[in-house]
Amino acid sequence: MSNFKPVKLTPAFKDYLWGGTRLRDDFKKPCDFDKIAESWELSCHKDGQSVIATGEDKGLTLTQFIEKYGKSAVLGSDCDKFENFPILIKLIDAKDNLSVQVHPDNEYAQRVEGEYGKTEMWYVVDCDEGATLLYGFKDKISKEEFKERIENNTLLEVTNAVPVKKGDVFFIQAGTLHAIGKGILIAEIQQNSNTTYRIYDYGRVGKDGKTRELHIDKALDVTELAPAKSYPETPVEQKDGYTQKLLSSCEYFSTYVLDIDTEAELVADEKSFNSILVLEGTPDVGGVETIKGDSVFIPASTGKYAIKGKSKVILTKV
Ligand SMILES: [Zn+2]
Missing domain, CATH: 2.60.120.10 (Jelly Rolls)
Structure with missing residues (x-):
């Protein structure tokens, strides 16, 4: 790493x-x-x-x-x-x-x-x-x-x-x-x-x-001359300290919403950077203090990082 x-x-x-x-x-x-x-x-x-x-x-x-x-x-x-x-x-x-x-x-x-x-x-x-x-x-x-x-x-x-x-x-x-x-x-x-x-x-x-x-x-x-094609509904995954739901995934990005109760331990591996956009709460994102609306960039190969504190965030990777 x-x-x-x-x-x-x-x-x-x-x-x-x-x-x-x-x-x-x-x-x-x-x-x-x-x-x-x-x-x-x-x-x-x-x-x-x-x-x-x-x-x-x-x-x-x-x-x-x-x-x-x-x-x-x-x-x-x-x-x-x-x-x-x-x-x-x-x-x-x-x-x-x-x-x-x-x-x-x-x-x-x-x-x-x-x-x-x-x-x-x-x-x-x-x-x-x-x-x-x-x-x-x-x-x-x-x-x-x-x-x-x-x-x-x-x-x-x-x-x-x-x-x-x-x-x-x-x-x-x-x-x-x-x-x-x-x-x-x-x-x-x-x-x-x-x-x-x-x-x-x-x-x-x-x-x-x-x-x-x-x-x-x-x-x-x-223009596609027809009703829009929505993304299929995905399940909410229960993780340790938070829930995660895939919102959509395509060739360019995969985006999840995370509801964090206490802490979420995540990994930015060698395949993709992570992006965290804070929607609610004031979590600590890998050592960075945030308020709602803040954006944190986690370079690829950073390895493990944690989001601490009750919050809702959007996680995007490629
Ligand atoms: Zn547009």
Whole structure:
């Protein structure tokens, strides 16, 4: 095993027009934007990097940290097949509705955008009473009807609005039409990509007084014209001091929710780094003090580490 230790990360922030202030007010995020739409809690993306916040490498971006110690050593052997850092983890505070959007799969994205496509997963951290999100279509629909409904503004009549509650999980395979609804705070685990095709934006204008660009033709190319495919239900596993439930697993990430009663002993082996996102409580994560919303990166080959204290966390590995 290596000399690596878990490190806390400072996120990058985004002030998109639909954001709120809960990431500062409830989660104590150090950001003074008027609106904080997103905090990128585990990110090597060029549009917003996580920065090491603890230990001797404090101040390095996660990308610099990986360059310093070597990709295979830090990320683990299961990441050797990926050219770039494979995932991106965000907290998203939707004070208002997000645009209706879709992401392409790898094949399309690499051909057309020179980037990865995007499969993503949402965990509802908190939400207002009656909040809904948009997840695929109610029924199968033809491309012609999809196009027509975009043009005459009746798309929302055929999309699937799902009421949500805390703890709900949505698996959004590339090609699934989706939108986070207002009043929802979500943890998003996704493939490391920023390619989004916006289809409908409620006619809103941005800070510059203009409507945001739509990408109808590309969306028509990639959208799955059918109800969304959810991830099969998985059992809750009882472990020593905590329970663990797999939320979803795909080629790029496996994500679990852990309900820790006393302590969870975990291992970051040589195959993959671990990422811990704290949802509730103030646990000690491998020697790092945390509050809810904090993100801890555990390099591959760190070996055993413990999460101590009553808490709920999301664990992600490749
Ligand atoms: Zn999305």
